[in-house]
Amino acid sequence: MEVKGKRAHVLAVPGPAQGHVRPLMKLMTEIANRGIKASFVNTEYIHAKVVAAMSEEDKRQSHIELMSIPDGLPPEDDRSDWLKLLESLARTMSRNLTDLIEKINCENKHEKISHIIVDTTIGWILDIPKKMGAEPVAFQPSAAASMALKLHIPKLIEEGNLDINGFMMEKELIKVSHDVPPWRRNELLWSIPSDLKGQKILFECILAAGKSVHQATWILCNTLYELESSACNLFPNFLSIGPLLRSNNSKSCASGGSFWVEDTACLSWLDEKPDDSVIYVSFGSIALLSQDQLNELALALELSGRPFLWVVRSNIVNGSQAEYPDGFRERVAERAKIVEWAPQEKVLAHSSVWCFLSHCGWNSTMEGLSLGVPFLCWPYFADQFHNENYICDMWRIGLRLNRDENGLRSRHEIVSKIDMLFCDPSVKANALKLKEMAQRSVTESGSSFRNFETFISHLKK
Incomplete structure (x- = not known):
């Protein structure tokens, strides 16, 4: 006034x-x-x-x-x-x-x-x-x-x-x-x-x-x-x-507004990767994983055979430091980049990024949607489950990662959905339509x- x-x-x-x-x-x-x-x-x-x-x-x-x-x-x-x-x-x-x-x-x-x-x-x-x-x-x-x-x-x-x-x-x-x-x-x-x-x-x-x-x-x-x-x-x-x-x-x-220093070196790493090839994995600032769940995800990313950029906070495993499966980091060294925090908008805007394995927080949802990136959905709590319903059922720009009888998202489920997403051009087409809408x-x-x-x-x- x-x-x-x-x-x-x-x-x-x-x-x-x-x-x-x-x-x-x-x-x-x-x-x-x-x-x-x-x-x-x-x-x-x-x-x-x-x-x-x-x-x-x-x-x-x-x-x-x-x-x-x-x-x-x-x-x-x-x-x-x-x-x-x-x-x-x-x-x-x-x-x-x-x-x-x-x-x-x-x-x-x-x-x-x-x-x-x-x-x-x-x-x-x-x-x-x-x-x-x-x-x-x-x-x-x-x-x-x-x-x-x-x-x-x-x-x-x-x-x-x-x-x-x-x-x-x-x-x-x-x-x-x-x-x-x-x-x-x-x-x-x-x-x-x-x-x-x-x-x-x-x-x-x-x-x-x-x-x-x-x-x-x-x-x-x-x-x-x-x-x-x-x-x-x-x-x-x-x-x-x-x-x-x-x-x-x-x-x-x-x-x-960031709570962590962003690792911008991952952008140079992305520059070296082919267009539409990289899986970007980030669970935001709050979500926690069990050690068993982190192992399943790590082995799934390895089995996928695709390059990936993975944001792993220092407290992501039930508030403690992550431990990776034996030999994992050595086996994926040539096609993986693991950072504590990333400049997410710049990552999602990069031509080499194909999909976003996300906790479906609303900020991440809006950023991925606005930059035309398909989702693999892994909601953790609060509004994230409803955002997943938007992404998968209403907008059709992503796929769910479902839990097994032990409450885990298994390596087989993750690899299967990665392959499905890469083989379905309609999801990417829908994502690009929403990108145009958001930018307009x-x-x-x-x-x-x-x-x-x-x-x-x-x-x-």
Whole structure:
């Protein structure tokens, strides 16, 4: 809200995870590039990771002021226990954020915070903006369909489809719109079949956040209207502004929002590989594998006979260092590259990459879809199962990797699906059609471009 020459000042607050920080930082980069003052608030723990992963060039190029607040946990606590972290934030975040906003406004009397963009995952803080004289805006980092499910929870409870703890009652499917795939019993955003107490905590947080979203004047979503028109039409003041890609704007900070230093050497390795030959494997920032499952995947990649680029975080095996089958790394050395973290958009845009073996997080889904790469789907939790349904059933740009009777995705299943994907040109053709759709949406006159312009004009009023 610009008054008498004063700039709007937008403050953004993401959820405390890589898949939430990264897209919101891309959005804030675009906002800052339009001459609007932009501030970004992470928890202290995540702020340290983001700053450490940024190069000096990133820091010089960024027009966003990075800030932090405590997460309420002692320094020695394990932040990978995300339920404990979520409970702590629910107790402490409102007060800590309010204190920070008061400090910012006191130090910037002529550029006080005018708008606060809040990740819907932590939507319970959406009551803060109006108390601080700012306008509340919600940011949905995942699919519009996920937003629809969150906002339908009270109705689903009222109709007897869910109990007050988020467990499905008699029905086996939940549907919110005719063109949105239904959710099965263990595909709900809050489903944790192995931890029912944790599921209850997560459900309560999602329910509280969903109820608060109605306070927002806008809901911004990292999707494109043509992809999810039915879900987008369910909300007033809903602006689809995706895909949020760094490549959409050359001024964007190269690695802004990453929690790890990106290994760019893998791009030179990809340069040496034939077009449409490489399997890219990445499970994002949270997913864990058992050692047995990692062994099956490693042996499948070896048996496939194809070159592969595999992102293996240091904590991917149940929070510990990965151990590979005996002799594996030596046997695949000439056609494999294993890194701890990769510049994913650049990898997926590379001509040598054929398919993406993915956990189906929404950011990865949007990046792969926007760059025309077919998927092999390996969802881990939350919205990833529903994203898999989109990918495999609705868009037909990927194949499922199914578990066996032991709960593992076997080497035989993985190799079989790799071969099927490489032999089915229709999947690649569908992926290229969606790539064209996504790219068109962010070009001038495209739906996402127009929606973003609408929001920028609103900020500058």
